Amino acid sequence: MSSLGDREVRLTIGQKLWDINWGLVLLLTIVASVGFIMLYSVANGSLDPWARVQMIRFAAGIVLMFFVALIDIRVWMRYSYLIYGIGLLLLVGVEFKGTVGMGAQRWIDLGFFRLQPSEVVKIALVLALARYFHGRQLEDVSRPHYLLVPLLLVAVPVVLVLRQPDLGTAILLALGSGALFLLAGVRLWMFGAVLAAIVAAVPLAWQFLRPYQQDRILTFLNPERDPLGAGYHIMQSKIAFGAGGITGKGYMLGTQSHLNFLPEKQTDFIFTMLAEEFGLVGGLALLGIYLLILAYGYAIAFRSRNQFGRLVALGISTTFFLYVFINIAMVMGLVPVVGVPLPMISFGGTAMMALLIGYGLVISVFIHRDVEIPRRSGGGLP
Template sequence: MFRARSIQSSLSIKDKILSIDYVLVISIFILGLVSILAMYSTDGGELKYHTSSHILRFFIFFGMFFIVSFIQIRFWHSQSYLIYILFFILLLGVKYFGLTSSGSKRWLDLYFMNLQPSELMKIGLILFLAKYYHRISIENINQIRYLFLPVVVLISPIILVATQPDLGTSLLIAAGGITVAWLAGVRVKFFAISGFAFLALLPIAISFLKPYQKSRILTFLNPERDPLGAGYQIIQSKIAIGSGGLFGKGFLQGSQSYLDYLPEKHTDFIFTLFSEEFGFFGSLFILLLYALIVWRIVKIGNVTRSNFGKLYCYSFATAFFIYVVVNMMMVLGLLPIVGSPLPIMSYGGSSMMAIMFGLGIAMSCKIYKDTPVN
């Protein structure tokens, strides 16, 4: 063990650079370039605010991705609880000092950007639980005393985010946390009990939903019930995607987008705009890029020695996959609109920061794959 530590601590810059997963780096960079083109299209083919801001954020956070990558995985393991606590404090800050927009209080004004801590909590929760389950033996994982803390750290941020209100993000946070517990070896019966409890409380939970959230659920079940109101966005999204055909209408040629039939095209519905312009094969290219990123993260989990690194990589890869699937199913009308951004593609600094931070930790697992984590 001492020898392994010595080798890892003495890694030169050259060794670290050679240890990088370049397939993952190139995939992220290409996806970033595609996102810039898509954002340029949302601005009508001009370098306006959304495009220039997106370009700046991408390159800043892409640089942050490398910085995080070169920090030893032992550091991220040792600071996991502190990172979670910091993000939780930021969530509390939103409750008391947050900015309100469109009826939701989700952001903190940091002067240089509006931060959405709920996006960071997606990564913070995975880090916390990966560290927690790192040292617990498989025989003890399912003991009640070892289940109490994970339940508390899972439910607490979910409640805070759900009351913002941001039901979609709270469910995505829950998905990441549940994934870690599942991969760590928590028995199926506990998930089944939780599922039955959730279903039993669902009617009560629905009574606390905001009117627009209830409307989204009803619109999902029948978009045509209000085609010019609540159902307008999803109807236009499906029209835009369908009209793209196999090869699309061409870059900057999307009629649904350019005639402003499609609201929120730069955020949650960026995939709709891209599909209309580049069609089925363009959409398939994006899906392959996302699949490549998920595969490389899983592969890093396979080669890293530490249980912490494996739990983190497998859980983050699964959560990343869920984020992509939920967004695409949402714009296709297969899920209610829940405000889930498409990783890296959608406009939004907090989402991109969280994803790049998560990818950086995964890359740290690759560079320091032989480092033992105690």
């Protein structure tokens, strides 16, 4: 059981640094910089109150990312369940001690930092599921009694997040986990069955949604329903897109944004502002960068010689993709407004930290790509 490969037994710090995907780091920095530029514009040409803080967070996040990347992937595998447990504890903690913001309990005030446990859980859930599926044979994965544990792993945080209530994160967690189930090899018909079950459960679930959530969905289905209330945001966002046209209105010249017709533009609607000021060209360029970042995730996953690493790399990438897709689809009126930030760009500390830590893990997968981890191993170091 200890027939480990030759190359990977011990990597020096120097080798590890050499192996870091500097291209990926560069892409992440570019996206973050787009964020700084947009936040500077949101503040009408000022570093305060958003851009400066975001830069400091990014700097701290990048350091943290390297730190995470350099730690052996097997260590991360060993502590996966522990991290997941801590994540759950924080989620429960937020139930009791959380600070109410925007009508929901979402963060814990640590004094220097407002921690959003739901962001921690996004990473922790990927780790826990990756570790679980790493230990299962392909033939076993689809057996009901083997599926019970991972389903519970998903269900507990999803229910806790829904109670906050944070529908956006809950959907993100569920879809991200679904991707891991798919990658682990769970039979496709099972996904079909779950999908059918969800459709059947929609009328029932509707009862459990908060009025404002119901409102958002109704308004999404028919924005003219309430043009001055909930539909206003989406309407104004679409107007901003259209007004931007192909080449945009010019940096800091977006009228929809700067005259405040556009809401929440430092957070959820920041892509709209980018589209207004830099047009279709700017929007597509950013999408292109996101696509490259996603491609890196795939490349790394295919290079990894262990199932845990592969699942972690694509799990994180998929979470990242879901952020991008849901946010942009939301501001363009394709899906209801659920409050998902644009990764690396929207103003917000925990989300950025979580993503950078996530990509730290992806880089760690790459650095330790040749490590072979036995299926039954708990991830211990040799």
